[in-house]
Amino acid sequence: MAVLAERLASAETPRRRRRQAVRPRRRWSAVAERLEYVALRSVLGVLAALSLGFALRVGELGAFIGYLIDRPHRRIGMRNLALAFPERTVRERRRILRGSFLNLGRMAAELAHLPRLSAERLREMVTFEDEQWWAEAVSWERSTGVLILSGHFGNWELLVHAHGMRGYPVHMVHRAIANPLVDRWLHDLRARAGTRAIRKSRAARAVLQALREHGLLVLPIDQNSTRGLGVFVDFFGCPASTNAGMARIALRTDAPVVPAFIVRQGRSACHRVHVLPILQVERGDDPA
Structure with a gap:
């Protein structure tokens, strides 16, 4: 019994130590996140003034x-x-x-x-290369929603905000930022323009629901895709693992794909949205 008690005691000690070692790291992580958030809001506060x-x-x-x-x-x-x-x-x-x-x-x-920024000011800052064509592309009679193909190109947040302010609020698949305070702040900022965030952890059902409701779904596809979920395509001459999610969704729902990108005009606060012709994904022999 004494030997068993000693073994139990020795087995408990590392667990207690592990718990004691984890707590300070968690506290420090929370402090670091708070400091990072305060620093970000302070810098943005100065710029806003x-x-x-x-x-x-x-x-x-x-x-x-x-x-x-x-x-x-x-x-x-x-x-x-x-x-x-x-x-x-x-x-x-x-x-x-x-x-x-x-x-x-x-x-x-x-x-x-x-x-x-008011809706009027945002209209002055962000213009569309052909706004009439864009309005037709996102509002024409269809049986499903529209997939907006874009990327982290130019002022991505301004592109999403400008859509909402024009009466075209978008759904966007959102991968949570590591700092939950910054993540919540960014979520609230996007929500002001009517943007509806779809958490990546439960994206499949929400994406299909948004398209059934004829929504606009924005999917940036310019980030490295997890092994097994992407396909390799040439990007600047180098094979890059590219997210194939948009293509799969388009094949499943027959939703049209509209490429749209925002480009700054010189060093000013004026931007121009370039909308490319609608893409209709077709089934091929390659199962990927």
């Missing part, structure tokens, strides 16, 4: 400083640009990367002002 034009320039300055000190992401960016544009010189790739950083700063300024 400025005029939009001045906030764009301040955002550029902050992004340029980030470009100078963020060596890890700068290194990743240069490596990716070398894969995408092998014919460009190092100097040209560096210029492209720097421009990408600066655009992130402008996007931060616009994100800060987004909650206060």
